[in-house]
Amino acid sequence: MSAGFFCRSLDKSIYIAFVMAVISRVFDNYYALIHEYLVARQDGKTVSAITVLFGTLNLLSTYVCVMTISNKVIAYILSFLIVSIIRGIVYVLYARKLLVPVKNFSKMKTYVHYSSSLLPILLSYWVLNTSDRLIITAISGTSAAGIYSMGSIFIDSVNKAYKPYIFSLMNDGWEKTHEIIDKLSGIFVLMVTVLSSGVIVFIPSLISLLSKDYADSKYTAIILTCAMFFYGIMRAYDSVCSYYLKGVNKKAKVTWFCTFLNI
Numbered sequence: 001m002s003a004g005f006f007c008r009s010l011d012k013s014i015y016i017a018f019v020m021a022v023i024s025r026v027f028d029n030y031y032a033l034i035h036e037y038l039v040a041r042q043d044g045k046t047v048s049a050i051t052v053l054f055g056t057l058n059l060l061s062t063y064v065c066v067m068t069i070s071n072k073v074i075a076y077i078l079s080f081l082i083v084s085i086i087r088g089i090v091y092v093l094y095a096r097k098l099l100v101p102v103k104n105f106s107k108m109k110t111y112v113h114y115s116s117s118l119l120p121i122l123l124s125y126w127v128l129n130t131s132d133r134l135i136i137t138a139i140s141g142t143s144a145a146g147i148y149s150m151g152s153i154f155i156d157s158v159n160k161a162y163k164p165y166i167f168s169l170m171n172d173g174w175e176k177t178h179e180i181i182d183k184l185s186g187i188f189v190l191m192v193t194v195l196s197s198g199v200i201v202f203i204p205s206l207i208s209l210l211s212k213d214y215a216d217s218k219y220t221a222i223i224l225t226c227a228m229f230f231y232g233i234m235r236a237y238d239s240v241c242s243y244y245l246k247g248v249n250k251k252a253k254v255t256w257f258c259t260f261l262n263i
Helices: 002-006 012-040 044-068 072-098 108-140 142-170 174-210 212-243 245-262
Strands: none
Touching: 012 044, 012 072, 012 142, 044 072, 108 245, 142 174, 142 212, 174 212, 212 245
């Protein structure tokens, strides 16, 4: 609708790219439902196989489209559209088994309240990641933004491996499982603390050893490691806050505040 309203002032190629991006987003939203379903089931092998498959297809389609189409913006967006359509097929295959008619709407109010509480959290994460990439690209170039993206994917992968197990525990009720979750969170924080401490101690020497030209970057590495330490602690409790209904609203407020502070 927005593209149609502003189409007179937009270049035709930008308008086409905008429409393709919207269509890609539609397909990806349906695929996200199946992805979250598999994560909740802790079906790690299937999630890993699908992720690797679509990651490979994404690289191949991007390479082929960018190398063969003169308009690189259109080519780049088209590569995403192709992969999104294939993801839509995965949704159709699963949806045949999973779709059931809803007859009991008694929990709809709880669901809407929970979803509306999560919405600002998800939006703020999106704003945060997008603004970070824009700023890094503007200051340091696309290569630095690419490294940042790879780091984000790695951290997100760790979180996705941790979340399903927390979900399965909390599915039995907070009262029954909170002691186990407390111990798990403690182990997670301990692991982050040990890793961060090790990096802070050894990374200055390691950087100087690998390349004298980058010796000055050891201070930057230490600052980033301290930031990752606090980020790791946040991740330890992030899943718990997502599934504990009384904590979702507080999490949303903290996330919004940190997003604006970061920008």
